[in-house]
Amino acid sequence: MKKIHIVMLVAIAAVIAVLISMMGDLSTYETIASARQKQGKAVTVIAKLDRSVPNPIEYDPARNANFTTFHVIDSLGNRARVEYHFEKPFDMEKSERIVLKGTMKGDVFEITRKDGILIKCPSKYKDDPKAAQNNLSRN
Amino acid sequence: MNYIGEHLFPGQLGHFLLVLSLVTSLVATFAYYRAASSTITEDQLSWKKLARIAFMVDAVSVFAIFGIIYYIISNHYFEYHYAWNHSDKSLNAGYLISSIWEGQEGSFLLWTIWHGVLGLILIKTAGKWEAPVMTVLSFAQVCLATMILGIYVFGIKVGSNPFILTREVFQDAPIFKRADYLSLASMQDGNGLNQLLQNYWMVIHPPVLFLGFASTVVPFAYAIAGLWKKEHYGWTTASLPWSLFSAGILALGIMMGARWAYESLSFGGFWAWDPVENASLVPWLVMVAGIHTQMIYNSTGHSLRPTYFFFIASFVLILYSTYLTRSGDLQDTSVHAFTGSGLNWQLRSFVFIFLVPSLILYISRYKNIPYIAKEENNYSREFWMFIGSLVLFLSAGFIILFTSLPVVNKLFGTGFTVGSEVEFFYNRIQIFVAIVLGLLTAVTQYLRYKNTNRKTFAKKLLLPIIISLLIAGAVSVFGDIDYDRFGAGYLAAIHLGLFAGIFAVVANTGYIWAGLNGKLKAAGASVGHVGFGLMLVGILIASSKQKVLSVNLFNPLNFAPESKQKGTENMTLFKGVKTDMGKYWVTYKADSSDSFEKKKYFHIQLEKKDDGKSFVLKPDIIKNTKGQEGSSANPDAKHYWNKDIFSYISYAEEMSAEQDTAQFKLHSMAQGDTIYYSGGLMVLEKVTPNPVTEKYNFKPTDTAIMAEINVYSTGGKQFKANPVFYVKNNVVQYHLDTVYAEGLAIGLSQIVDNKHLGIIVKESSQLTPFIALKVLQFPFINLVWLGTILMVTGFAMSIVRRVKLQKRERVVQ
Numbered sequence: 021m022k023k024i025h026i027v028m029l030v031a032i033a034a035v036i037a038v039l040i041s042m043m044g045d046l047s048t049y050e051t052i053a054s055a056r057q058k059q060g061k062a063v064t065v066i067a068k069l070d071r072s073v074p075n076p077i078e079y080d081p082a083r084n085a086n087f088t089t090f091h092v093i094d095s096l097g098n099r100a101r102v103e104y105h106f107e108k109p110f111d112m113e114k115s116e117r118i119v120l121k122g123t124m125k126g127d128v129f130e131i132t133r134k135d136g137i138l139i140k141c142p143s144k145y146k147d148d149p150k151a152a153q154n155n156l157s158r159n
Numbered sequence: 160m161n162y163i164g165e166h167l168f169p170g171q172l173g174h175f176l177l178v179l180s181l182v183t184s185l186v187a188t189f190a191y192y193r194a195a196s197s198t199i200t201e202d203q204l205s206w207k208k209l210a211r212i213a214f215m216v217d218a219v220s221v222f223a224i225f226g227i228i229y230y231i232i233s234n235h236y237f238e239y240h241y242a243w244n245h246s247d248k249s250l251n252a253g254y255l256i257s258s259i260w261e262g263q264e265g266s267f268l269l270w271t272i273w274h275g276v277l278g279l280i281l282i283k284t285a286g287k288w289e290a291p292v293m294t295v296l297s298f299a300q301v302c303l304a305t306m307i308l309g310i311y312v313f314g315i316k317v318g319s320n321p322f323i324l325t326r327e328v329f330q331d332a333p334i335f336k337r338a339d340y341l342s343l344a345s346m347q348d349g350n351g352l353n354q355l356l357q358n359y360w361m362v363i364h365p366p367v368l369f370l371g372f373a374s375t376v377v378p379f380a381y382a383i384a385g386l387w388k389k390e391h392y393g394w395t396t397a398s399l400p401w402s403l404f405s406a407g408i409l410a411l412g413i414m415m416g417a418r419w420a421y422e423s424l425s426f427g428g429f430w431a432w433d434p435v436e437n438a439s440l441v442p443w444l445v446m447v448a449g450i451h452t453q454m455i456y457n458s459t460g461h462s463l464r465p466t467y468f469f470f471i472a473s474f475v476l477i478l479y480s481t482y483l484t485r486s487g488d489l490q491d492t493s494v495h496a497f498t499g500s501g502l503n504w505q506l507r508s509f510v511f512i513f514l515v516p517s518l519i520l521y522i523s524r525y526k527n528i529p530y531i532a533k534e535e536n537n538y539s540r541e542f543w544m545f546i547g548s549l550v551l552f553l554s555a556g557f558i559i560l561f562t563s564l565p566v567v568n569k570l571f572g573t574g575f576t577v578g579s580e581v582e583f584f585y586n587r588i589q590i591f592v593a594i595v596l597g598l599l600t601a602v603t604q605y606l607r608y609k610n611t612n613r614k615t616f617a618k619k620l621l622l623p624i625i626i627s628l629l630i631a632g633a634v635s636v637f638g639d640i641d642y643d644r645f646g647a648g649y650l651a652a653i654h655l656g657l658f659a660g661i662f663a664v665v666a667n668t669g670y671i672w673a674g675l676n677g678k679l680k681a682a683g684a685s686v687g688h689v690g691f692g693l694m695l696v697g698i699l700i701a702s703s704k705q706k707v708l709s710v711n712l713f714n715p716l717n718f719a720p721e722s723k724q725k726g727t728e729n730m731t732l733f734k735g736v737k738t739d740m741g742k743y744w745v746t747y748k749a750d751s752s753d754s755f756e757k758k759k760y761f762h763i764q765l766e767k768k769d770d771g772k773s774f775v776l777k778p779d780i781i782k783n784t785k786g787q788e789g790s791s792a793n794p795d796a797k798h799y800w801n802k803d804i805f806s807y808i809s810y811a812e813e814m815s816a817e818q819d820t821a822q823f824k825l826h827s828m829a830q831g832d833t834i835y836y837s838g839g840l841m842v843l844e845k846v847t848p849n850p851v852t853e854k855y856n857f858k859p860t861d862t863a864i865m866a867e868i869n870v871y872s873t874g875g876k877q878f879k880a881n882p883v884f885y886v887k888n889n890v891v892q893y894h895l896d897t898v899y900a901e902g903l904a905i906g907l908s909q910i911v912d913n914k915h916l917g918i919i920v921k922e923s924s925q926l927t928p929f930i931a932l933k934v935l936q937f938p939f940i941n942l943v944w945l946g947t948i949l950m951v952t953g954f955a956m957s958i959v960r961r962v963k964l965q966k967r968e969r970v971v972q
Contacts, residue, residue, distance in 0.1 A: 022534050027546060035553055038588060042561070045584065049574040064576045066491060081810040084892060085729035085931035107729050107809035107931055110791055119491045121579035133579050134728070135431070138491065 047121075052098035055124045065120045065129065067092035069113075070099050079108040092118060092129075102129045104137060115139035162326070164341040165238045166231075170322040173227045177308055177320065180220040180271075184300035187213035191297055195290035195388070207290055211282055214293065217300060218275030224307075225268055228259055228321055237346050240325045241265075247351035249757065253362045258352045260365045263485060263502075264307050264321035269366060271303040273373035281377070288397055291384035292377070299376050302509050306502070316501055354781045354791045360419035368412030368439065372477050374405035375442060378449065379474035382467050383517060386524045391463060395453050400961045402450050402470070407954025409443045414947040421940070423793065428705065429943065430698075432585040434493040437562040438480030444555035445473040448548035455541040458608045460531050462545055467528065469552065471517045476559065478513055482506040488565050492576065538613060540606040547599040554592040558585065583645055586702075590652045593695050597659025600688040601627075601666035604674060619673050623666040630665065631658035634700075642703035656699050663692030683960055687953020690946045697942025708741055708804070708934040710890065729809045729931040731892065732763075735822035736908065736919060739891070740934065742768055747930055748775070757782045758793075761930055763806055765797075776806040778932075802938040810931035823906070823921040829914045836922055838901050839872040841880070843918065855883060855894075862886040866907045866916060870898055882907040882918070 050063040069076045070091035077090040088108040093099045102120060112118075119138040122131035131137060190210035197203045228241060233255050237243040245265075246258040259265035278296050285292055309320020325346070326335040334340045355361075381398035385391055416436070421429035430436060449469030452462040483489055486503045535542035561584070564575050577584050605611075605620050634640070635654050643650050667688040675681050709730045732738055732747040739745075744766040751760045758779045766773035774797055780790040794807040826834045828843045835841075843866055849857040850865040857863045863885035870878040880896040884907040895906040902922055909917035 023537075024535065024542070024545065028549065031549055031553060035557070038557070039560075042584070042588075043575075045578060046564075046575045047578040049576055062578050064578070079810075081729070081731055081929070081931040084887060085731045085810060086890065107933075117491070135581060136579050138493075 051096050052092070052094045052100045052129075053096065055100075055129065056127075058124065060123050060125065062121070062123055065092075065094065066117060067094040067100075067120060068117055069093075069115060077108060077112060081107070092120070100124075100127065100129050102131065104131045106131075106134050109137055109139055112139055160338055162238075162341070163339045165324075166234075166236050169227050169231055169236070170239060170324065173224055173322040174320070176220045176224050176227070177304070177322070180217050180224070181301065181304040181308060183213045183217040183220065184297050184304050186210075187217060187297035188294060188301055191290050191294040195294055195384075203290070210290070210293065210297070214275075214278055214282065214297060214300075217297075217304075218279055221268065221271045221275050224321075225259070225272055228265065228268070229256065231322075232258060235349070237349050238324055238326070238341060240323050240328045241321045243325045243346070243349045245349065245352060247349040250352055250357075253359065254352055254357055257356055257362045257365070260369075261352055261356055262321070264319050266365065266369065267303055267306040268321070269369045270373050271300060271307075273370045274300055274303065274376065277373060277377060285397070288381065288384055288394060291388055292380040295380035295383050296376055299513075302512065306505065315504075317505065319502060355423060357781065358419060358423055358793075360415060360422065364412065364415040364419050367408060367415055371405065371409030371412040371439075371443075372481075374401070374408055375446060375474045375477050377401040378405060378446070378470040379517075382470040383520065386467065386520045386528075389524065389527060391527075391529055395456050395463070395466060396965070399450075399453060399457065400958045400965070402446065402453060403954050403958045403961065405473075406443060406446045406450055407951050407958070409439070409446065410947065410954070411951045413439050413443060414944075418944065421937075422796070428702070428937070429940070432558075432582055434489045434562045435484050437558050438483050441555045441559045441562070442473045442476040442480060444551045444558075445469050445476055448551040448555070449473060451544045451548045451551075455544055459535075459539075459541045460529070461535060461541050462548075464525065464528050464530060465545075465548065467521060469548070471521060472552075475510065475514045475517065476555075478510045479559075482510055483562065483566070488569060492562075492565055536610045538606060538611040538616065540603055540608045540611075543599055543603040543606060547596060547603065550592060550595050550599070554589065557588060561585070587645070587649060587652075590649070590656050593699075594652065594656050594659045597656065597663045597692060597695055600691060601659070601662040604667060604670045604685065604688065619669075620666070623662065623669045626669075627658065627662040627665045631661045634661070638700070638704075640700070640703055653699055653703055657696060660692045660695030660699065663695065664689050667692065680956075680960060683953050683955075683957030685953070686956055687950050690949030690951070690953055692946070693942050693949060694946030697939055697944075697946055700939040701937050701943060704938045706936045706938075708743065708936050709745075709932055710741070729933050730890075731929055732932050733823065733895070733906075733929045735921070736906075737766075737825070739909070740765075743934075744768060745932070745934070747932070750928075751777075759790075759811070761808055761811065761932075763932060765804070765806075765934075776804070778806045778808050780808050780811055800941065802936055803940050805935045805937070807933045807935070808930055809933050823904075823919040825908065826918045826920065827911050827915045828918050829916075834918070834920070836901075836903065836920060838874075838922075839870065841868050841870045841905075841920075843867075843916070844869050846916065850881070850883065852881070854881070857885070864907070864910075866918065868896075868905060868918070870901060870903065870905075872901055880905045884908070884910070884916075 047062055047064050050058065050065050052065060052067065055063045055065055070093040072093075073091045077088065079088045085107055086105055088104040088106065090102050090104070090112070091099060092102055102122075117139070120129060120131060121133065121136040121138075122129055124130075187210050190206045190213060194203050194206035194210055197206060231239045232242045232246045233252070235242065235246070235248055241262060241264065245261045246255060250258060260269055274296060278293060278300075281292060281296065282289060306318045307321060308318035309323060310317055326332075326340070329335065334343055334345065337343070340346060378398050378401055381394045381401070385394040413436075416439070417429040420431070420436075446469070449466055449472075452466040452469060455462040456466055482503075484493070486506050488503075535545070561577060564577065568574055601623070602620065605616055631654075634657055640653060640657070641650070642653060667685045671677060671679065671682045671685050675685070707728045709728060730738060730740060730745070732745065734747050734749075737744050737746045746764045746766070748762040748764050750762060752758060753760075758781045760777040760779045763776045763778065764773055765776065776795045776797060778795040779793050781793060782790050790811070792808045794805045796806070797804045828834065830843055830846060833840055833842050845867040847865045847867065849859055849861050849863050851857065852865075855863070855865065863883055865881050865883045868880045868882070870880055872878070878898045878901065880898055880903070882896045882905050883894040885892055885894075891909075893906050893908055895904050897904050904921045906919040907916055908919045911917050
């Protein structure tokens with residue numbers, strides 16, 4: 021066997037080892053209900069703002085600029101309150117889907133990383149024909 | 160119905176040109192195919208002549224299409240959906256152009272225009288390779304032309320037409336029942352360009368990036384031509400300038416995007432392993448791997464098989480990335496992917512249309528591809544270059560695998576996702592890739608092809624090793640690189656990576672003299688590698704020493720337990736109040752607007768505590784485009800040679816129309832002290848720790864104090880004010896209390912010493928405006944940009960040299 025083949029085999033073995041170890045670190049998408057079962061574990065939840073609450077997003081920068089709390093509901097209808105230890109992301113009110121990465125603590129979903137929230141990028145609203153049509157008929 | 164005031168001619172012309180470009184690219188593909196497969200010289204020539212004409216007509220058409228779109232947008236013909244949806248009247252010429260690539264159609268058009276330009280150059284320079292190479296490129300043009308066609312075939316949408324009218328898109332909207340709909344208010348202005356794209360980098364970054372995307376087709380086409388015509392010799396030298404160009408331009412385009420992300424802070428830095436970023440990086444890594452095996456083959460005859468593979472993979476990965484970022488399948492993992500446009504089947508089929516035939520061709524020809532049975536020597540350049548290519552390729556494979564998780568989930572119905580530490584997830588592997596690549600680029604240049612004299616090799620390398628050890632040691636010891644969030648092992652890897660980067664810089668700089676005797680003309684590779692090393696060093700330092708300055712850790716009460724809570728990145732700044740921010744005093748001084756009243760600038764003064772030097776930053780917020788409430792923030796930065804300081808408005812109150820010019824005054828008061836204001840006096844009566852009142856409910860374990868102040872007006876009235884000062888999550892905060900009757904805002908802003916409190920008082924008829932501000936510091940970020948420039952320069956130098964060598968060879972022949 022040629023040296024290069026040995027090197028490639030070693031490299032492939034290393035890659036497989038790394039991949040297996042990384043697969044273990046992947047988290048999975050959870051629902052709010054299943055996240056509740058996994059208290060304290062890092063999970064990813066896809067939800068949307070719970071607009072049945074009068075004020076779904078509370079952010080009072082005069083009091084604390086580093087704390088946003090909001091209510092979400094997932095596709096199964098489960099609700100939770102989210103605590104995000106950063107400023108309110110721009111355009112959050114208009115988001116349709118929010119991807120949350122954090123941990124469930126009791127009934128509260130806690131996010132301690134800035135990038136723990138991913139909302140639809142504002143540039144995407146344009147490609148949404150429904151929004152454009154509303155815009156056209158409104159003014 | 161006859162609509163009034165519409166300009167339909169440009170659209171009709173545009174539509175005709177769209178169809179023309181599709182037809183001519185089909186003709187070009189067929190004619191080039193016949194020219195390439197014919198064995199009779201006369202046939203070849205006549206087919207080639209037809210193919211050239213067809214391709215030139217195609218290239219001119221796509222240019223004209225672009226011109227017409229610009230004409231429509233710059234004349235504000237909002238009857239066209241593209242103009243209405245992507246531009247408005249306030250945009251200047253630069254942003255009018257960038258509004259063309261805000262939409263999918265415009266970016267595909269950009270791509271096909273570059274193909275046109277590259278094709279014209281190939282027609283002039285490719286010589287005997289023209290017919291087979293241009294067959295592939297013309298076929299790519301056919302595929303791209305269908306993307307902007309916008310017709311329905313058997314009820315399936317093919318492409319998206321940029322010349323569609325607004326009334327055709329919204330057929331049910333009531334306003335189009337009127338013949339004079341263009342005179343209505345909603346048709347007088349467009350939706351405007353997304354505010355994030357209103358940045359000068361967004362004018363220049365997409366064309367460069369798309370030139371990079373487009374250029375990967377050339378090495379691919381040469382590889383296919385080689386396989387197809389079974390001519391394994393020759394194409395690797397002919398295509399070398401092209402692969403160098405592709406890698407250089409793609410690197411430039413990617414890093415311009417990084418620069419944009421950095422300046423607009425929309426990704427929180429220059430690189431975030433966002434899927435959109437990964438999707439452009441991965442083909443580049445594979446292209447660079449291909450260049451190195453190509454060099455090996457040209458010099459030694461080894462590694463032709465992987466060269467074929469890498470060039471095919473690089474182009475197919477470009478197509479795959481296009482699918483990833485534009486299909487909408489990345490919605491939940493990327494902050495910046497396009498939403499789906501209903502063309503997913505088309506994007507997917509492009510990948511397979513190129514992947515499947517290429518693979519079949521590659522596999523069927525594999526046995527015939529020449530190779531050398533003899534092993535590479537351990538002390539040969541080709542052996543270690545190949546290892547480098549392998550590492551590049553594996554790194555690319557690793558990145559694309561995890562970027563593709565949404566696709567994996569779709570295919571297998573799984574629900575995997577990268578956890579909350581996305582950056583670390585990639586970084587912890589890529590740091591080792593960086594270390595290996597840094598060391599390889601440093602050492603391999605000193606090796607010769609085939610075999611190297613071990614003594615001279617060791618002798619030449621000794622000095623660079625010593626110098627690098629000294630520099631890297633100094634950086635490690637005095638550089639305060641103590642990024643220990645992910646443990647000592649990761650920190651050690653960072654230090655090792657720093658050494659590898661510095662070694663690459665020093666060794667490659669040294670090689671220009673030690674190996675090339677100072678011949679700069681031949682030093683393209685060395686310069687490129689120096690740039691790569693500098694980038695590594697810059698990335699490692701800037702990322703590990705990036706700091707949030709607006710975290711206020713000043714804690715005078717000092718009895719709160721050290722909280723591990725993260726996320727105290729914002730400071731609340733009241734207008735006119737000088738606030739403590741680590742090494743700086745920071746004051747929100749004033750604000751101003753631009754002429755369109757779209758932007759509002761906040762003047763933030765930062766004053767260094769040690770030398771009193773101050774500067775003003777003007778971050779702004781820009782009103783969102785029509786139909787969307789709210790604003791987006793743009794940072795402002797102060798650039799030093801060794802660091803950048805960014806400020807960013809996280810929140811700004813909607814200001815009242817009247818300007819409030821009153822300022823806070825700071826008074827140092829002990830219990831029982833009296834101060835005067837224009838309408839009377841006030842006395843600090845008492846200080847209560849952790850108050851429990853109607854308004855506040857602090858627990859005994861909290862860190863809070865409340866001042867009880869009695870205000871006596873000259874009118875004989877008495878008021879109470881209870882400002883509170885507290886520490887939460889390690890950040891000092893305070894609540895103002897207001898005495899509206901006297902127009903007073905009173906705050907307890909600091910503890911001066913154990914007896915005196917800092918009381919701030921403002922007299923105003925209005926509530927105090929305030930902002931939430933974030934200030935970030937990126938040290939040595941300039942190394943990243945300098946490294947990029949050097950790397951691209953290195954590519955350019957190599958291209959010039961290779962083209963010259965080719966010309967000389969042709970003359971000799």
